[in-house]
Every structure is written in C-alpha cells, then in structure tokens.
Amino acid sequence: MARRVGLEVSLACAEAVKLANADVVAAYPITPQTHIVEHLAELVADGHLDAEFIPVESEHSAMSACIGSSAAGARTFTSSASQGLALMHEMLYIASSMRLPIVMAVANRSLSGPISIWNDHSDVMGERDTGWIQYFCENGQEVLDLTLTAFKIAEDPRVLLPVMVNMDGFILTHVIEPILMPEQAEVDAWLPPYVPQLCLDPAKPISMGMVGVPEVYTEAKRAQVQAINDSYPIILEHWASFAKQFGRSYQPVESYRTEDAEAVFVSMGSLSETIMSAVDEMRAAGQKVGVVRIRLWRPFPVAEFTKAVAKAETLVVIDRNLTFGAPAGPVATEVRALLFSQGIQKYVANFEAGLGGRDVTRDQFKEMLAKAQKAKAAGQDMTCEMVGVKE
Amino acid sequence: MADEGMTSWKSLALGCAMTEPGTARRFNTGDWRSRRRPITDREKCIKCGLCWIICPDMAYDPDPKAEGYYTWDSFYCKGCGICIAECPKQAISWIEEKEEDKYGPACGA
Amino acid sequence: MISAAEAIKNYEKITPKNIPLAEPFSRGHRACQGCGEVLALRLVAKAVGQNLIAVSATGCMEIISSPYPQTAWNVPWIHVAFENAAAVASGVEAGRKALIRKGRIADAGAKIVAFAGDGGTADIGMQALSGALERGHDFTYVCLDNEAYMNTGIQRSSSTPFGASTTTSPSGSKSKGQMTWKKNMPMIAAAHNVPYVATASPAWHLDLMNKIRKAIATPGPAYVHIYSPCPTGWRCGPETSIETARLVVQTRIFPLYEVIDGKFVLTRDIKNPKPVEEYLKMQRRFRHLKPEDIEVIQKRVDADWERLLGFVKATNPEAAEKAE
Structure with missing residues (x-):
C-alpha cells in the first residue's frame, strides 16, 4: 500500500529515482536542482540506493558521463537547470541521436543575463529541438509519478529516447506537498531492470557515434524523427498502465x-x-x-x-x-x-x-x-x- | 525526388550504430599509392618483423608459408615508405608500379 | 586499493617474441600516408587486446576510423564529442561497475581506454580529463599528441611547440610561428596524483606497448602521453614518422619517463643528446627559425631536462643514483 507523506518535491523526485533503482547518477549542482541530487547522494551514501553517484566537474561532463553510462547499459539519471542545462546543450542532441534512455529532471530556471536563479521556462525552451521527450509537471505527485514513468517510457524498446521531466524551480521543487509514495515492490513489478538493445560489450563489439557522411546523415535523422513520433502512443500506453497500477491518470x-x-x-x-x-x-x-x-x-x-x-x-x-x-x-x-x-x-x-x-x-x-x-x-x-x- | 542515401533509414541500426566490427577491412586504401610500392629482398631480410610492427596501415602479415618472413598486402599499403626507411638491413626498397598492377596479388609472398 | 607499483609488478610484459598478433584496430582506416598517430593507436590497441572498450574524442583518429559504414574498430567503441572523452569514459566505467556489482553483467576484466588528441586533451578536454583523473575512475587515458589541430587543418594548440608554424600561428615578418611553450600535459596529469603516468614514442614500440600494459594493470586512472608524428601537418615526408619520433627523444625534447605512485622514473636516459637543430631541420614547420631561435629552444630543452632529473632525484633518489 502506498503511504501518504509530506515531502519536499525535490526529494520526491529523488525518491522516484530510488524507487526506479537507477544504476548511475551523474550530476553537478545548480540552484534550484540541488536538493534532488543532494538527496540522491544521501540515498547512495546510506545504502538505500545501490548506484554509482558520479560527482562530475560540470554539467557538460554530467551529460557526457550519462551518455557513457547509458551506452554501457545502465539505468541512468541526472538533473540540472538553467545555465547547467545550457552547458549540456551540445550533449543533449547526441544522447537522443544515439537513442540512449537517459532520464533528466530539470528544475526550470531562467537564463542569464542578468543572472537569475528564479523560475521561468527559458532553459527548457532552448532545448526544445534536442530530440528528447519533454513533459511538464504541475505538482509534487506528478513529479514523483512522471519521473517514474520517464524510465518506463525511455527504456521501452519501441522508444529508446531520453526523457526530460520539467518542474518549475523553487515554486515546485522547494515546496512541501502531501505525496502518495508507492511501495518498492509495487514499482519493481511495474518497472523491471533496463535491458539494452545495443550496448558497449566486448562480447559483441559495436561502433557508436560514427561519422554521419552526407550519404547517411539524412537517413539517420529520418529514423530519429520516426522514433519520437512513434513514441507518442507508447507514452500514452505507459501512462495508462501507470494509472492501472497506481491509480493516478495522466494525459498529454x-x-x-x-x-x-x-x-x-x-x-x-x-x-x-x-x-x-x-x-x-x-x-x-x-x-x-x-x-x-x-x-x-x-x-x-x-x-x-x-x-x-x-x-x-x-x-x-x-x-x-x-x-x-x-x-x-x-x-x-x-x-x-x-x-x-x-x-x-x-x-x-x-x-x-x-x-x-x-x-x-x-x-x-x-x-x-x-x-x-x-x-x-x-x-x-x-x-x-x-x-x-x-x- | 532523387534518392541519394546509401541505405534506407529503416535498415539503419539503433542510433546509427555499426553492429559489425572492423568493416573498414573491406576499404581499399592501396589505391592511394602512386607509381611505386615496397618490395622485400628476402636474401637480406633477417626476419626481425619491424616492417610488420611499425606499419601504420597494417600492410604486413606473418607469412603463413615461410616462418619469420612477412607478406605485403597491396590492398592496404598506402605507400608511405616507413618500412623502407626503417628496415635495419635495407632489405626493402621501392619498385615501380603500374596503375593496373595495384590491385594484383600480394607481392613479396 | 593496491599501489601502481604493486599492480604492475607482474604485468604481462611484451617482448619481441610475444608481440600479440591480434589487431583490435583494423586496417582499412583512412589515416594519411605515414601517420605516426594511427601507428601509436594501433600499438595501444594491440597492447590492450580484444578485451578493450574504446572511447574516442572527436579528432583525426575518430574521423579516419569511423566514416559510416566503415569502422576500423574490432572492439566496442564510442565517440561522443570533442571535449569529453574522459567524462564519457567515466560514465562507461561507472555504468559497468554498477551492473557488475548488481550481477547484471559478468566481470570479464574489460579495460576502458579513452583516446584524444592534444587539442582534445590539453585544450578543450582538459576540464573533463582533470575531473575524471581526480575522481579516480578505473580507466586509461591516452593522449595522442601531434602538436596541433590536424583534423581541422593544422591550427595551433597549447601543445604546439615554440617556433612551429601552423595555420593559426604562421611565421611571418613579425612572428616566429608559435610564440608560446608547449603545455606540459603529462606533468599536469601527474599533479593529480594518479597512480600511473607515462610518456611514450612509437619509435620504441615495445616500450610504448609495455607502458600501456602497465597503465591498464593499474587500478584507478592512468595517463599515457604519446608523441605522434604528423607528416602532413609538420611538413615532412611520410616515411619520416619513426625517425622523427626517435630524434625527439634523442634530443631530449620529449623525454621518456614514468611516474609510478608519484615516483619519477626515467625510462630512457639520454647521455649524449643530439642537438635540437637535427630534429628541427627535418620539419618544414620549423624552417623559418634562425640560429638564435634554435639556441633559445636548445636552452629551454636543456633546462627542462634538468628539471625532470630534479623530479627523479626528489621522488626516486635510488633510481637517480643508479642513473649517475
């Protein structure tokens, strides 16, 4: 049975990552995302989440490490905001083009200048065309639920695309809300471990990230367009299965x-x-x-x-x-x-x-x-x- | 509209990965040579294998028929001449090569 | 964690009799005629063997090994971007570590090796490299240093030597070419107190391969800096790569050494160095230099060599004594 708890929304996001049994978290701190990654670091330090926490030296490296980790076949999470998301910009296109099911929570914040740590959607709009599945949360329960569904959607073999879960910085991330916390066993049954279709495995060598010569670049992009279009009914399918399992329903x-x-x-x-x-x-x-x-x-x-x-x-x-x-x-x-x-x-x-x-x-x-x-x-x-x- | 792609987008592997290793081995770099190729004088060769280990293009292979010697592969040799410059016995030298001979059987074997 | 010295005590040494035949890096790659960098890459791959997971930065070696659909990689390989090979390798290492711990993949002892050029290492990729070295990931980072941005057309990097003419540090009536001294990347790596750092040259192929063997045997991060002649960018004949790679060591311009658990070891002592002029005159990138410029370079090389000996003496007095 789910428990009702009073929880800061950032922590609810981190708890969702724990419930999802993420294998790797690579993150760099930036306001207002910090509470998410701090809580994840704690969960790993206390042994509540069996994952590698990579305290990278920049957001660019956060997403780069996520790409490496996901390519190795691990369930991978990161979180960022604002300037940090902008610093990742280059990597976001590569993550989606390589079809890596990374999940990222974005604590939406304005972009400099002037520098501002407060909320708006300038950061995510800059990443609109990166090929990620992107959705927005309105409240703490949605943050928990939609972070969980992000893994399910991203890793579906029919999708295999990264998912960005947007939540307004401070306004949402820093408020305490009543949240229904599902049982671990219930989540485990609904979200089994990630099984990659292709990954870096010495037993089966593949080359990832080759040069897209003009004779193949267009076709590679065409395949990517198809992938995100085809993801639509599958997103609905997983939101429906989430509703069936956990009783909360979400629509696009x-x-x-x-x-x-x-x-x-x-x-x-x-x-x-x-x-x-x-x-x-x-x-x-x-x-x-x-x-x-x-x-x-x-x-x-x-x-x-x-x-x-x-x-x-x-x-x-x-x-x-x-x-x-x-x-x-x-x-x-x-x-x-x-x-x-x-x-x-x-x-x-x-x-x-x-x-x-x-x-x-x-x-x-x-x-x-x-x-x-x-x-x-x-x-x-x-x-x-x-x-x-x-x- | 003209179809200019090398392959259908539907047949690309996930994320445009290449699932077969080492496909470059089918790519002919031998036609980069111009007018000359190296040839080994086995009378002078001391079977040290330096030509094999320092070739950037991996154009030398251990000779399966004559232990200690190395064969030269016309398909990969770009004609840089490192083997000629470095052979400790000056056993390798240039030989003129006609364009039509470039794709002939491996020499020196 | 055991020390590097302990880990490499019984490493699998390569001798002229047991050079591995397998080529994890395939032929049919598109490197220029006489490329010293691809030779270095080939030797590294040979030394690691088939149980290699390679991570490449954007650059010459990435371009020449992966124009779709021809890959020169017989091992799992990933290229992401220019500045992040070390960060990507961090992720691969962490991902595999977690999956091995959770019993989802077998631990077959795969070695993760990141490759980048001097630009991808000393310039744009330095932050990611520093982070990965500091965090202590179990991987080997190989810098293939051809002393400029060759892939984009011979632009200067911070690893371009003083006096070299490149397309963005051209020699002219008011310029001697590159006006700054080469960034000392292996010393920067060593300053991270990683267990193993080495320099290598393809002119000593066994030494190069054995340093790689030691690097991959070392738990935690290892850094190997390989001098990689570029006949195209240095304006010399394609047959000269090995000769250049030999002279650069014999002139003491590029000393061969290791730093094992912080202890400096000179792997090739050069008792009677050749004058730097012999090295410089081989390459047209230096042909504008006047005798007084060469004198300045000679003095700097002499001073750098003494400085290196000082590190050996300070960290490894026994070895220093033996050398004398």
Whole structure:
C-alpha cells in the first residue's frame, strides 16, 4: 500500500529515482536542482540506493558521463537547470541521436543575463529541438509519478529516447506537498531492470557515434524523427498502465472547465494551478473560460490539443519565456502554426509572464483575458505582450 | 525526388550504430599509392618483423608459408615508405608500379 | 586499493617474441600516408587486446576510423564529442561497475581506454580529463599528441611547440610561428596524483606497448602521453614518422619517463643528446627559425631536462643514483 507523506518535491523526485533503482547518477549542482541530487547522494551514501553517484566537474561532463553510462547499459539519471542545462546543450542532441534512455529532471530556471536563479521556462525552451521527450509537471505527485514513468517510457524498446521531466524551480521543487509514495515492490513489478538493445560489450563489439557522411546523415535523422513520433502512443500506453497500477491518470493535454468555454488559457507547468483558481473566480462571475494545460511538449500532442481547444474562439497562450525578435513566444508560435496548418481560425493572444521568478497573480490572468477580448472586439492583433512590466 | 542515401533509414541500426566490427577491412586504401610500392629482398631480410610492427596501415602479415618472413598486402599499403626507411638491413626498397598492377596479388609472398 | 607499483609488478610484459598478433584496430582506416598517430593507436590497441572498450574524442583518429559504414574498430567503441572523452569514459566505467556489482553483467576484466588528441586533451578536454583523473575512475587515458589541430587543418594548440608554424600561428615578418611553450600535459596529469603516468614514442614500440600494459594493470586512472608524428601537418615526408619520433627523444625534447605512485622514473636516459637543430631541420614547420631561435629552444630543452632529473632525484633518489 502506498503511504501518504509530506515531502519536499525535490526529494520526491529523488525518491522516484530510488524507487526506479537507477544504476548511475551523474550530476553537478545548480540552484534550484540541488536538493534532488543532494538527496540522491544521501540515498547512495546510506545504502538505500545501490548506484554509482558520479560527482562530475560540470554539467557538460554530467551529460557526457550519462551518455557513457547509458551506452554501457545502465539505468541512468541526472538533473540540472538553467545555465547547467545550457552547458549540456551540445550533449543533449547526441544522447537522443544515439537513442540512449537517459532520464533528466530539470528544475526550470531562467537564463542569464542578468543572472537569475528564479523560475521561468527559458532553459527548457532552448532545448526544445534536442530530440528528447519533454513533459511538464504541475505538482509534487506528478513529479514523483512522471519521473517514474520517464524510465518506463525511455527504456521501452519501441522508444529508446531520453526523457526530460520539467518542474518549475523553487515554486515546485522547494515546496512541501502531501505525496502518495508507492511501495518498492509495487514499482519493481511495474518497472523491471533496463535491458539494452545495443550496448558497449566486448562480447559483441559495436561502433557508436560514427561519422554521419552526407550519404547517411539524412537517413539517420529520418529514423530519429520516426522514433519520437512513434513514441507518442507508447507514452500514452505507459501512462495508462501507470494509472492501472497506481491509480493516478495522466494525459498529454489536460482540460479544465473547457466544456462551454469561449476563451481558454493555454499553459505549461505550475502556473496552470494559479490559472485554474483564476478560472474558478471568473466562472463565478459568469465568464465562460477554461484552461488547457499542455503536459507533453515533445512529441507535441497535435490531435489532442486541437480537440481540447476546438470549441473556444479565443486562446490566451502563456509563454514563460521570450523569443527575441520573433512575433510571439515559442508556445504561441507553435499553437498558431498548428492551427493555421489545419485551417482552423481562432484568435490567439500571447502573453509572456512569470519571467525570472516574477509572480503571476489570479488578477493578472483576469486582466490578460480582458485585454485579449478587448483587442479581439476591436479587430486588433495581439501578437505578444510582456506581463507586469513597470514602465 | 532523387534518392541519394546509401541505405534506407529503416535498415539503419539503433542510433546509427555499426553492429559489425572492423568493416573498414573491406576499404581499399592501396589505391592511394602512386607509381611505386615496397618490395622485400628476402636474401637480406633477417626476419626481425619491424616492417610488420611499425606499419601504420597494417600492410604486413606473418607469412603463413615461410616462418619469420612477412607478406605485403597491396590492398592496404598506402605507400608511405616507413618500412623502407626503417628496415635495419635495407632489405626493402621501392619498385615501380603500374596503375593496373595495384590491385594484383600480394607481392613479396 | 593496491599501489601502481604493486599492480604492475607482474604485468604481462611484451617482448619481441610475444608481440600479440591480434589487431583490435583494423586496417582499412583512412589515416594519411605515414601517420605516426594511427601507428601509436594501433600499438595501444594491440597492447590492450580484444578485451578493450574504446572511447574516442572527436579528432583525426575518430574521423579516419569511423566514416559510416566503415569502422576500423574490432572492439566496442564510442565517440561522443570533442571535449569529453574522459567524462564519457567515466560514465562507461561507472555504468559497468554498477551492473557488475548488481550481477547484471559478468566481470570479464574489460579495460576502458579513452583516446584524444592534444587539442582534445590539453585544450578543450582538459576540464573533463582533470575531473575524471581526480575522481579516480578505473580507466586509461591516452593522449595522442601531434602538436596541433590536424583534423581541422593544422591550427595551433597549447601543445604546439615554440617556433612551429601552423595555420593559426604562421611565421611571418613579425612572428616566429608559435610564440608560446608547449603545455606540459603529462606533468599536469601527474599533479593529480594518479597512480600511473607515462610518456611514450612509437619509435620504441615495445616500450610504448609495455607502458600501456602497465597503465591498464593499474587500478584507478592512468595517463599515457604519446608523441605522434604528423607528416602532413609538420611538413615532412611520410616515411619520416619513426625517425622523427626517435630524434625527439634523442634530443631530449620529449623525454621518456614514468611516474609510478608519484615516483619519477626515467625510462630512457639520454647521455649524449643530439642537438635540437637535427630534429628541427627535418620539419618544414620549423624552417623559418634562425640560429638564435634554435639556441633559445636548445636552452629551454636543456633546462627542462634538468628539471625532470630534479623530479627523479626528489621522488626516486635510488633510481637517480643508479642513473649517475
């Protein structure tokens, strides 16, 4: 039976790695990820987790060591954030192209400069195109559950891709939440040890990371595109099997009070919880409004998202990061492109909010919706606006 | 559209790995030689094996038919001349080679 | 953990009579004519044998051994990027260690060897190397030093010797070529207090292979720095690689030594050194040097040799006495 415990979310993430019996953890400390790796180091030091903990000298080496460890056939975990994730950037492409099922928790934080240790999604957006499966957690239970499912998804022989589990730095990583902690035996039964398809084995020599001459590079990338596209139904399959085993169900897109909504917010990560409260208040005031939360960012759940926003005339897309010199933030750009490509006409307003740890309040979400509706009525374009800027 | 790939993406191994070891052995580097190749005078050879161990291209092999001697492989020798420069008895020298002879049977055997 | 001295006491020594026939590194690779680096690589692989897991940094040896679909590796091999061979090797070692402990794979004594050039070691890969040496992973790191970025077209590295003309340290009316002294990478490795450090030259192939045998017999990290002539980049004939690799030692420019548990051992004492000029004049990368420049280099080589003898004397007085 699962136990209900009060636990800091970072520790819940580390406990999930322990429940998964990871073989290797290679990590370098960076705020706000530190509590995750500190707790893992403790679990290894106390003999609660039988793993090699590699205290590397940089995040670049963290991901490099993870690539080596995963290529050796070991279940491998790391965690990072912000500048550290950016330092790994080069390695992330190689991990996915080599089809190594590494799991990484990212405690989302803004990027310098100016230096800021606080939350936004600038770090992960820089890694959008690295070929990793990427999803966002909203609360502590999700962090535990989705870190566990990350191993199951990544290591499925039909997938074999690295998975990035995003959780908002501080806002999520440093809060204590009630968490249902599954039994080890229950997890063991659901998540058996990793069996690699190919690995560095002197009994069966293979060459990994050869030169992709022009006659093969395109084909190699084509195979990788297929792999991440094909992972989509398998992600759903494993979330369903997790629900069956542990009783908590996850969907790539989650809708809240969207049934008759004329306008919906579109968001990712922990802001969604604030938006839901704001939606409740707006609903009480008679406004037909809802929220669509994108949990699975890569591969993007095109059909589910399109269905979730089908009835709304207005979308208010929240980007927790910037794209300099582009018409809108990355989430809004993506939403607009996918609606346009399907011939769907909607009013898509975009707000860049919650940068570098700036709080976004319920009232501000109400203002955003009011602004979007006013602009729509006036026939004005609302490409993108930064929220809460002091003029 | 033109199909320019060497192999279908569907037939690539996971992560574009090569699952067969040492496939380079099928790659001919002998045609890098130009106009000359080394030849060993077995009268002078003292069977020290230096030509074998210092060849960067592994073009020499122990001779299965004559113990202590080494055969030279036309398929791999790039014609650098290290064996000629280093042979302690000057038993190896250049011999002119015609383009059409490059792919002939191994010499010196 | 046992000391390196203890571990290498009964190492499997290679003699002219028992040179292994197997070639874990295959022919058909695409190194330049007369490449001294690929010869060094071949000898290292031979010394380790088939039970080798190789990790390569990006560079000449990686490119020439792995244009898809032709791999020159008969052993498991992984290449990830330029600056991280040591970090990748750390991961391979840790992963296998965990799996062996948990009984998921057999411990067949596989040896993990990381290969990188001088750029991948002394420049861009130095941090990853330092980290891996400090953490004490059981692996051998081999630096194949051809004294510049040859793969990209002969650009200078911190391992390029003083006076060498490269494409980014060209000699000219206001330049003597490389204006800085070669970074002393084996001493930097030794400063990590790793159990085994050695320098080697392919002109002494048995010595080179035996140093590798000792390195892989040593528990914990070992570092072997191999002088690797590059006829293409040094502007000399393809037949000169061994001759260059011999002269560099005979002039005392590249001394052959080992550091075993911190004790320095001179593996080849050069009693009557040849003048550095003999070495320099063989290579067109040095041809612009004037007699006074050569004099400066000679003085530096003499001083460095004395300094090395000082390390031998300080750490290994018995050996120093024997040498005298």
